Amino acid sequence: MIKNPYFRERIAFTLLFIATAIVVLPVICILFFIVKEGWHAISWEFLSQMPRKGMREGGIFPAIVGTLYLVFGTLVFALPLGILSAIYLSEYAKDNFLTRMVKLAIINLAGVPSVVYGLFGLGIFVVFLKFGSSLLAGSMTLAIMVLPIIITTTREALDSVPQSFRQVSYSLGVSKWDTIRHVVLPHALPGILTGMILAVSRAAGETAPILFTVAAFYLPRLPKSIFDQAMALPYHLYVISTQVPNIKLEVRYGTALVLLMIVLSLNLIAIIVRAHFRKKRKW
Amino acid sequence: MSAIIQTRNFNLFYGTFHALKDVNIDIPKNMITSMIGPSGCGKSTLLRAYNRMNDLLEDVSVNGEVIVDGKNVNDPGMDLVELRKKVGMVFQRPNPFPLSVAENVLFSVKIHRSAAPKEYGDIIEKSLKAVDLWDGLKDKLNTSALNLSLEQQQRLCIARLLPVKPDILLMDEPCSALDPIATGHIEELMHHLKANYTIVIVTHNMQQAARVSDYTAYLYLGNLIEYDLTKKIFTVPKDRRTEDYLSGKFG
Ligand SMILES: Nc1ncnc2c1ncn2[C@@H]1O[C@H](COP(=O)(O)OP(=O)(O)O)[C@@H](O)[C@H]1O
Ligand SMILES: [Mg+2]
Numbered sequence: 001m002i003k004n005p006y007f008r009e010r011i012a013f014t015l016l017f018i019a020t021a022i023v024v025l026p027v028i029c030i031l032f033f034i035v036k037e038g039w040h041a042i043s044w045e046f047l048s049q050m051p052r053k054g055m056r057e058g059g060i061f062p063a064i065v066g067t068l069y070l071v072f073g074t075l076v077f078a079l080p081l082g083i084l085s086a087i088y089l090s091e092y093a094k095d096n097f098l099t100r101m102v103k104l105a106i107i108n109l110a111g112v113p114s115v116v117y118g119l120f121g122l123g124i125f126v127v128f129l130k131f132g133s134s135l136l137a138g139s140m141t142l143a144i145m146v147l148p149i150i151i152t153t154t155r156e157a158l159d160s161v162p163q164s165f166r167q168v169s170y171s172l173g174v175s176k177w178d179t180i181r182h183v184v185l186p187h188a189l190p191g192i193l194t195g196m197i198l199a200v201s202r203a204a205g206e207t208a209p210i211l212f213t214v215a216a217f218y219l220p221r222l223p224k225s226i227f228d229q230a231m232a233l234p235y236h237l238y239v240i241s242t243q244v245p246n247i248k249l250e251v252r253y254g255t256a257l258v259l260l261m262i263v264l265s266l267n268l269i270a271i272i273v274r275a276h277f278r279k280k281r282k283w
Numbered sequence: 284m285s286a287i288i289q290t291r292n293f294n295l296f297y298g299t300f301h302a303l304k305d306v307n308i309d310i311p312k313n314m315i316t317s318m319i320g321p322s323g324c325g326k327s328t329l330l331r332a333y334n335r336m337n338d339l340l341e342d343v344s345v346n347g348e349v350i351v352d353g354k355n356v357n358d359p360g361m362d363l364v365e366l367r368k369k370v371g372m373v374f375q376r377p378n379p380f381p382l383s384v385a386e387n388v389l390f391s392v393k394i395h396r397s398a399a400p401k402e403y404g405d406i407i408e409k410s411l412k413a414v415d416l417w418d419g420l421k422d423k424l425n426t427s428a429l430n431l432s433l434e435q436q437q438r439l440c441i442a443r444l445l446p447v448k449p450d451i452l453l454m455d456e457p458c459s460a461l462d463p464i465a466t467g468h469i470e471e472l473m474h475h476l477k478a479n480y481t482i483v484i485v486t487h488n489m490q491q492a493a494r495v496s497d498y499t500a501y502l503y504l505g506n507l508i509e510y511d512l513t514k515k516i517f518t519v520p521k522d523r524r525t526e527d528y529l530s531g532k533f534g
Contacts, residue, residue: 168440170339171367173366173368182393182394
């Protein structure tokens with residue numbers, strides 16, 4: 001056996017480093033590959049024009065706008081609902097059998113395949129509530145899909161606020177709701193923003209949930225209301241990659257690159273906001 | 284003496300564990316009363332009964348009466364917000380919010396909207412002066428409270444209470460995280476505060492009780508064994524158990 005502790009330290013370090021490298025490498029490769037193949041396609045025209053001639057020419061403007069609308073719509077429904085129910089579950093609900101079942105159900109919802117959400121959205125929002133295939137139905141479907149993410153991360157953020165802060169606040173004669181508003185939520189905000197980042201990425205990138213609920217195959221105009229169909233980048237990417245023959249490879253990669261950039265820049269905004277709040281409150 | 288807190292046949296249970304047994308004690312106004320006793324005897328529990336902080340724990344039940352300023356705090360109609368404004372608390376570990384010094388002092392003011400923004404400067408100055416922090420911190424009002432020394436943090440925690448205008452200050456081993464010099468300073472501060480506040484301090488340090496308090500209560504296993512003028516307790520204790528504890532035979 002090898003006895004030298006320094007040598008074993010070296011082996012451990014090397015193994016850990018290699019493991020990390022194996023994880024990071026594919027991400028870098030994917031990014032590199034997409035940028036390399038796609039950046040030729042990126043031009044002002046590509047970003048700002050309607051698609052033409054069965055998507056073989058023109059740009060992807062409506063798909064970009066559609067994706068932004070969908071992300072926004074998803075957050076409009078999912079953020080308030082998710083945060084409020086997380087507050088209820090973490091701060092108010094008694095720890096009994098029912099609460100535990102609800103918490104378990106929420107965790108499990110995060111593992112449901114996205115196509116199931118798509119079918120659910122089709123059944124409830126498109127058909128039963130008669131929203132039709134629309135931004136409204138799509139946003140709501142995506143919102144339900146990301147709710148478990150938002151609830152789980154928000155609850156973790158709330159639970160990580162030190163109990164002593166709550167105690168001090170109560171001891172100063174501050175009511176429970178005011179304590180939540182003025183002490184707990186501000187401290188949990190960075191964590192909640194992390195949940196939002198995850199939700200945005202998920203909502204922007206999924207194809208299956210929007211397939212039956214909002215996505216238009218080819219719609220060279222912008223949606224006029226929340227009851228309109230819309231194009232969206234992930235579905236558009238799927239369509240031009242598999243459904244329409246003779247589309248230039250660089251257009252597909254260009255579309256993927258735009259989707260990637262949108263998700264990354266939305267995340268970046270959230271990360272900057274989060275860093276700002278972290279700096280203000282540190283413990 | 285006029286009692287600002289009256290405790291009458293007070294019992295408290297954690298689940299089935301009987302933590303306080305028939306406690307009777309009157310806390311005199313504008314005096315310092317200390318509670319001593321070995322760890323686990325129920326000092327903190329009794330203190331928390333006075334501002335009902337035990338409510339935050341699960342499965343706590345009480346009977347008997349705690350009367351603060353003439354009102355039984357365990358009455359179902361008791362307004363906890365009002366009670367806790369009247370009965371402030373200082374904790375064992377200094378626990379300022381991770382905010383600036385000024386924000387800590389103004390914390391309750393802003394939430395209770397008890398003053399207009401133009402009065403904020405006055406409030407900060409008065410509160411910090413009351414705890415002798417003003418001279419040291421008047422130019423550092425915007426630094427994070429976490430950058431202060433532990434002693435300053437504990438002083439700030441006391442200053443944070445003052446804008447709420449409490450009558451009573453409950454202090455649960457306020458010096459246990461501090462070094463002897465800082466402890467001396469806080470004890471001095473308590474002497475100053477006595478003019479305007481009634482102070483109840485829990486301490487496991489008998490010397491501290493002897494130094495700062497007018498009255499001393501000795502608790503043992505949830506029973507109030509003896510309660511009297513500090514001078515009497517420390518010189519002529521009536522109960523054998525008090526004498527044993529004070530002479531260091533156990534505890
Ligand atoms: N939250 C709780 N649940 C159950 N038992 C508790 C709780 N808090 C304190 N106790 C018990 O009550 C007794 C008194 O505790 P405490 O008031 O903290 O004592 P002291 O402050 O004198 O050290 C101890 O035996 C302790 O174990
Ligand atoms: Mg204690």
